[in-house]
Amino acid sequence: MTFYEELTHNFSKNVKIHKNRHIYNLEALKEKCYEESFEFNHLSVLIGQPVILTQKDYKRLLESAIDRIRKHNLFEVALFIPSITPIPLVDTNMWIKDNYFTAVWAKEKQNHLIMSFQPTMIEAFHFFFNQLWDQISFIDKSKDHVISHFEKMIAICDQ
Secondary structure, eight states, rough: OOOHHHHHHHHHHHHHTSEEEEEEEEEHHHHHHOEEEEOOOHHHHHHHHEEEEEEEHHHHHHHHHHHHHHOOOEEEEEEEEESSSSSSTEEEEEEEEEETTTEEEESSTOOOOEEEOOHHHHHHHHHHHHHHHSSSOOGGGGGHHHHHHHHHHHHHHHO
């Protein structure tokens, strides 16, 4: 099983029983549509080496996200624009798995990773993430709204 297949399998298994929430900077996502290729920070951190995505790869990633949003009720995506919805730590990525671990790192500096299995730390980041989620308007968390933005980005990638 490839790394991607393993991630997809784990996601599909977990999203049936655990809420899976993602918050994305809409402007940053749109910028990637105009790049021939770029380093995909999330996967790079996971596997410990640079993962370069082409525009074609990015399009497939967006299509996969749309598919996941449509298929899984427990998969939620929120979009924000920093100038409209100022979110603290906008240049930081967080992965929080309830009651298991939290990982936090700077988007541009992957070597600055904080990871903890300590329950108090996990709960603190979970609480913080939920506060961020609540700051985003309902429309920007609407499945139809998010899918519409992703479809527009796919159209840009097709140009």
